[in-house]
Amino acid sequence: MDTGEQAWMQALCHAVRSMGRQRGVVAGGAGCTSARTVSCDINRTRAVPCIPVPVHGFFTKEKKMAHHNQPKRDSLRQLASIGAAVGAAVLAPASLAAPGPKSTVSAARALEMLKEGNARFIADRPESVTQGKQRRLEIARSQSPIAVLVSCSDSRVPPELLFGRGLGELFIIRNAGNTVDTVALGSIEYAVTQLNVPLVVVMGHERCGAVDAAVSVVEKQTVFPGSMGRMVEPIIPSVLQARTALGPKGPKHTHDELLDASVKRNVQRVVSRLRESEALLLEPLRAGKLMIVGARYDLDDGRVEFFEG
Numbered sequence: 001m002d003t004g005e006q007a008w009m010q011a012l013c014h015a016v017r018s019m020g021r022q023r024g025v026v027a028g029g030a031g032c033t034s035a036r037t038v039s040c041d042i043n044r045t046r047a048v049p050c051i052p053v054p055v056h057g058f059f060t061k062e063k064k065m066a067h068h069n070q071p072k073r074d075s076l077r078q079l080a081s082i083g084a085a086v087g088a089a090v091l092a093p094a095s096l097a098a099p100g101p102k103s104t105v106s107a108a109r110a111l112e113m114l115k116e117g118n119a120r121f122i123a124d125r126p127e128s129v130t131q132g133k134q135r136r137l138e139i140a141r142s143q144s145p146i147a148v149l150v151s152c153s154d155s156r157v158p159p160e161l162l163f164g165r166g167l168g169e170l171f172i173i174r175n176a177g178n179t180v181d182t183v184a185l186g187s188i189e190y191a192v193t194q195l196n197v198p199l200v201v202v203m204g205h206e207r208c209g210a211v212d213a214a215v216s217v218v219e220k221q222t223v224f225p226g227s228m229g230r231m232v233e234p235i236i237p238s239v240l241q242a243r244t245a246l247g248p249k250g251p252k253h254t255h256d257e258l259l260d261a262s263v264k265r266n267v268q269r270v271v272s273r274l275r276e277s278e279a280l281l282l283e284p285l286r287a288g289k290l291m292i293v294g295a296r297y298d299l300d301d302g303r304v305e306f307f308e309g
């Protein structure tokens with residue numbers, strides 16, 4: 001790699017790093033005339049060989065000459081090419097999922113299955129769920145879950161138990177307060193577009209500690225240490241909306257009423273966002289292949305109430 005190429009690779013690494021990815025894969029390399037590849041390990045901020053994701057013609061001899069002659073213009077052009085290549089790789093859904101059968105259950109049937117499982121849980125009559133060696137081997141190379149669950153990390157709210165489901169049936173995203181950040185959204189998009197999962201359930205629960213923390217921020221201006229404050233930030237608008245809807249504190253509402261209203265509002269806000277503004281989910285929603293519903297789990301009686309419609 002000559003000096004010009006080294007400078008170029010540094011610029012390229014910087015560009016990939018600025019895209020906010022943990023690891024970028026770019027094309028080109030020492031002595032490359034067509035499709036040799038290097039990877040840009042941004043954690044170590046240097047180019048290292050070699051992840052084989054070729055982008056043909058990227059570092060042809062002609063382009064290298066052009067680069068030497070017109071470094072600024074070509075750098076911009078090549079960065080744009082890399083951006084497009086990385087973008088195309090991100091948008092290439094066919095390569096993401098393992099081959100194998102995808103979910104074929106309808107959204108309505110999936111919802112029915114969750115309700116049936118929860119009814120058994122409430123009645124304290126759990127049936128044997130799909131697990132064991134045979135099931136493990138059956139799904140070892142592919143998965144076809146019936147639903148995505150976005151739920152709280154709370155130890156009292158384990159989706160498989162609440163819905164009586166087993167191995168390979170639920171695609172679960174859990175965090176304190178069942179919010180959806182970029183990682184959670186990407187996980188949902190993966191499940192819907194790659195695995196054909198027909199149902200997304202966003203489930204809050206009674207006496208949620210994360211939502212209670214957000215209530216405390218609003219009501220008492222509590223400041224939480226570490227990352228906990230930022231964790232509850234996305235919930236705060238829900239608390240404010242719930243408080244406005246309930247009216248002034250005191251005779252109008254108790255703390256528990258505000259907390260529960262905030263739990264529901266938090267679920268509804270996430271559901272609305274997924275239904276209305278997330279591009280990859282809009283088409284399956286329009287086509288009737290996807291249903292997104294909210295829910296609330298009651299810690300006392302074990303019932304999951306679904307907010308349909």
Ligand SMILES: [Zn+2]
Pocket residue numbers: 152153154176177178205207208209210211
């Ligand atoms: Zn919780």
